[in-house]
Amino acid sequence: MTTLSPINSSSEEKSEEQVVNEQEHGDHRLFGLAAFLVADGMTFAGFFAAYLTFKAVNPLLPDAIYELELPLPTLNTVLLLVSSATFHRAGQALRKDEAKLCQRWLLFTAGLGLAFLASQMVEYFTLPFGLTDNLYASTFYALTGFHGLHVTLGAIMILIVWWQARQPGGRITSENPFPLEAAELYWHFVDGIWVILFIILYLL
Amino acid sequence: MTTASQQTHQSSSGSLQPKGWLKYFSFSLDHKVIGLQYLVCGFIFYLIGGSLASAIRIELSSPMSDFMARDTYNQVLTLHGTIMIFLWIVPVVNGAFGNYLIPFYVGARDMAFPRLNAVAFWLIPPAGLMLITSYFITGAAESGWTAYPPLSITTPAAGQIIWILSVLLLGGSSIFGGINFIATILKLRRPGLKLMQLPMYCWAMLGTSILVVLSTPVLAGTLILLSFDIVAHTGFFNPTLGGNVIVYQHLFWFYSHPAVYIMVLPAFGLVSEILPVHCRKPLFGYSTMVYSIMAIVFLGLIVWAHHMFTSGTPPWMRLFFTIATSFIAVPTGIKFFNWVATLWGGRISLNSAVLFSCGFIANFVLGGITGVALAQVPFDIHVHDTYFVVAHFHYIVYGGSVFVIFSSIYHWYPKFTGRMLNEDLGRLHFLLTFLGFNLCFAPQHWLGLNGMPRRVAEYDPQFTFINQLSSIGALIMALSTLPFLWNVIQSAFKGAIAGDNPWEALTPEWLTTSPPPVENWTGMAPLVKEPYGYGIKEESIQIQSPDISDPENNKQ
Numbered sequence: 001m002t003t004l005s006p007i008n009s010s011s012e013e014k015s016e017e018q019v020v021n022e023q024e025h026g027d028h029r030l031f032g033l034a035a036f037l038v039a040d041g042m043t044f045a046g047f048f049a050a051y052l053t054f055k056a057v058n059p060l061l062p063d064a065i066y067e068l069e070l071p072l073p074t075l076n077t078v079l080l081l082v083s084s085a086t087f088h089r090a091g092q093a094l095r096k097d098e099a100k101l102c103q104r105w106l107l108f109t110a111g112l113g114l115a116f117l118a119s120q121m122v123e124y125f126t127l128p129f130g131l132t133d134n135l136y137a138s139t140f141y142a143l144t145g146f147h148g149l150h151v152t153l154g155a156i157m158i159l160i161v162w163w164q165a166r167q168p169g170g171r172i173t174s175e176n177p178f179p180l181e182a183a184e185l186y187w188h189f190v191d192g193i194w195v196i197l198f199i200i201l202y203l204l
Numbered sequence: 205m206t207t208a209s210q211q212t213h214q215s216s217s218g219s220l221q222p223k224g225w226l227k228y229f230s231f232s233l234d235h236k237v238i239g240l241q242y243l244v245c246g247f248i249f250y251l252i253g254g255s256l257a258s259a260i261r262i263e264l265s266s267p268m269s270d271f272m273a274r275d276t277y278n279q280v281l282t283l284h285g286t287i288m289i290f291l292w293i294v295p296v297v298n299g300a301f302g303n304y305l306i307p308f309y310v311g312a313r314d315m316a317f318p319r320l321n322a323v324a325f326w327l328i329p330p331a332g333l334m335l336i337t338s339y340f341i342t343g344a345a346e347s348g349w350t351a352y353p354p355l356s357i358t359t360p361a362a363g364q365i366i367w368i369l370s371v372l373l374l375g376g377s378s379i380f381g382g383i384n385f386i387a388t389i390l391k392l393r394r395p396g397l398k399l400m401q402l403p404m405y406c407w408a409m410l411g412t413s414i415l416v417v418l419s420t421p422v423l424a425g426t427l428i429l430l431s432f433d434i435v436a437h438t439g440f441f442n443p444t445l446g447g448n449v450i451v452y453q454h455l456f457w458f459y460s461h462p463a464v465y466i467m468v469l470p471a472f473g474l475v476s477e478i479l480p481v482h483c484r485k486p487l488f489g490y491s492t493m494v495y496s497i498m499a500i501v502f503l504g505l506i507v508w509a510h511h512m513f514t515s516g517t518p519p520w521m522r523l524f525f526t527i528a529t530s531f532i533a534v535p536t537g538i539k540f541f542n543w544v545a546t547l548w549g550g551r552i553s554l555n556s557a558v559l560f561s562c563g564f565i566a567n568f569v570l571g572g573i574t575g576v577a578l579a580q581v582p583f584d585i586h587v588h589d590t591y592f593v594v595a596h597f598h599y600i601v602y603g604g605s606v607f608v609i610f611s612s613i614y615h616w617y618p619k620f621t622g623r624m625l626n627e628d629l630g631r632l633h634f635l636l637t638f639l640g641f642n643l644c645f646a647p648q649h650w651l652g653l654n655g656m657p658r659r660v661a662e663y664d665p666q667f668t669f670i671n672q673l674s675s676i677g678a679l680i681m682a683l684s685t686l687p688f689l690w691n692v693i694q695s696a697f698k699g700a701i702a703g704d705n706p707w708e709a710l711t712p713e714w715l716t717t718s719p720p721p722v723e724n725w726t727g728m729a730p731l732v733k734e735p736y737g738y739g740i741k742e743e744s745i746q747i748q749s750p751d752i753s754d755p756e757n758n759k760q
Contacts, residue, residue, distance in 0.1 A: 036379070138439060
């Protein structure tokens with residue numbers, strides 16, 4: 001609020017305009033991203049609701065293949081949760097202007113994300129059912145696939161952030177942390193969705 | 205998405221954009237240009253959708269299917285519904301007037317995310333073109349705007365997939381717009397302007413945008429699953445493969461019932477702006493209006509299954525959704541009585557804007573009453589899927605939203621162009637529209653009660669006369685567009701010069717030049733604390749108050 005005081009001295013028109021522009025250029029991009037993630041979350045909510053309804057009311061949903069192998073998805077859950085923590089560390093390092101450390105944590109995070117995708121791929125190839133085999137199989141692949149798409153985009157984002165966080169030369173610094181913060185918020189969102197997905201799809 | 209581009213967008217939108225007419229055909233970042241782009245683009249689609257409606261009414265003026273083939277009728281019907289909802293009403297009541305007015309109302313120089321705003325608009329023309337050209341290339345979708353499976357997975361796939369793709373694009377556009385409105389209203393308010401001092405349209409747009417952000421993604425997800433069913437032959441909604449069509453209906457109506465409010469809440473807001481200006485009275489019951497909007501937003505999200513009373517819904521579900529739906533009549537009724545109370549005892553100038561607004565109030569009450577009737581299960585089972593439903597929702601979306609769109613065009617045209625519209629042509633337009641609309645849709649209540657099913661090209665010959673009456677109404681509606689078109693085109697060049705504030709209104713968009721400069725105001729944005737302070741003593745109205753160092757004002 002202190003920045004607004006120059007408006008009072010209304011004789012200086014230029015400073016007035018500057019202040020108004022600053023006010024309007026306030027950075028609301030994270031807010032916008034958060035609103036978008038709410039929307040994105042509603043897409044997942046729709047999928048979850050569809051799956052749970054199918055499961056509750058549809059007699060043709062085969063019971064036999066409910067018994068999914070748990071070790072691989074559990075490993076996946078751990079990978080994503082750890083990657084959320086490492087991304088957080090990358091953000092901390094950036095705020096302390098430690099570009100090298102930040103980059104190292106980012107690379108580690110991207111590696112965990114790619115490991116998740118690889119592990120998901122292994123699961124897909126070892127499952128005894130395909131996309132169109134039955135309703136359960138279709139729902140399984142739609143849910144995990146839509147989430148996997150999010151992880152893929154996230155991993156690409158992290159690699160871009162990693163490249164832009166290099167110093168000297170990168171655009172992401174402690175003065176301009178938005179790209180990193182945006183990717184981080186998105187990544188936490190994707191991880192949170194996975195935890196819900198893991199509980200609904202594998203544990204319930 | 206970079207800071208650098210954020211910092212330069214303001215200046216670039218001023219200097220690097222093409223001037224004059226050309227800017228309306230470019231990727232402009234100016235919220236006023238984008239708003240008019242939405243409006244004109246939407247109106248072109250309205251003319252196309254209206255021609256399709258005329259074709260439907262021509263077909264229905266005789267009991268047999270003689271004007272067009274049955275599957276052509278289905279395509280025309282689908283295109284008419286989709287175009288009118290997704291390409292005319294939703295973009296215009298939200299995108300057009302929202303973009304033009306919201307930055308003024310919050311005292312900003314542009315929307316929160318100008319680039320995203322332009323992207324949201326430019327998704328619409330390609331989506332609309334795709335949808336319409338599908339008719340000529342592959343045949344358009346045939347399953348109605350609801351695209352219920354199994355109908356949508358058994359009709360020709362190409363048209364249906366194109367329909368899904370264009371609705372996904374339009375949904376994306378809608379979501380981007382919604383995010384932008386929420387950020388602009390909550391974050392870009394001028395210092396010193398409190399939420400409860402905002403003009404009512406801001407509240408309407410805030411509520412609408414919340415609905416858009418919460419419900420549109422569910423439709424997108426559902427349509428993605430539906431496209432899997434069509435393309436990859438999965439069985440989500442295909443009973444022969446173990447799927448469940450009712451799940452589609454639930455997910456579809458979780459968006460499409462709020463979509464009714466996405467179309468009509470902004471119209472509520474616009475009427476609340478127009479009436480006080482022309483009645484020279486404050487808006488009656490500002491705070492109850494705000495709470496009503498928020499109540500409608502909340503209730504609008506939990507009533508969707510009233511569209512599915514005949515889909516084998518269990519009794520507890522029928523009970524819940526009947527009660528919840530009936531509740532919506534309360535906040536809606538509050539708003540209706542507030543408008544009437546605003547008119548009551550005012551010095552009303554009966555110009556075209558007010559005529560259309562009053563037409564809206566009259567039509568909307570009728571649509572609201574049939575809506576409450578339809579919420580009751582026994583009645584709904586009787587008239588479900590008949591012309592009674594067609595009459596009901598046209599009273600809401602045409603008698604409601606479209607009347608308000610016309611009213612708003614008459615009200616804000618002087619601000620858009622700097623010139624007045626011709627009042628005589630405007631009154632003629634209103635007369636034809638009001639008569640044509642009621643002649644077209646009022647008889648359809650009777651048709652529905654007597655069992656004429658909707659969406660079918662042929663009907664029992666006993667309904668012929670009433671259908672012909674309805675078709676004459678449609679013809680009058682089609683004709684009513686002509687004086688309007690002539691008026692807006694001719695007045696843009698030869699209309700009387702409007703001046704900055706021809707209505708002597710108090711809301712901020714009138715406190716600048718007509719048309720406004722690129723950044724809305726040459727100096728500071730005015731602080732309007734009483735947007736409806738008509739008839740109140742002059743000195744108590746604060747319009748231009750640079751003194752925002754007052755700590756009381758600075759609290760946000």
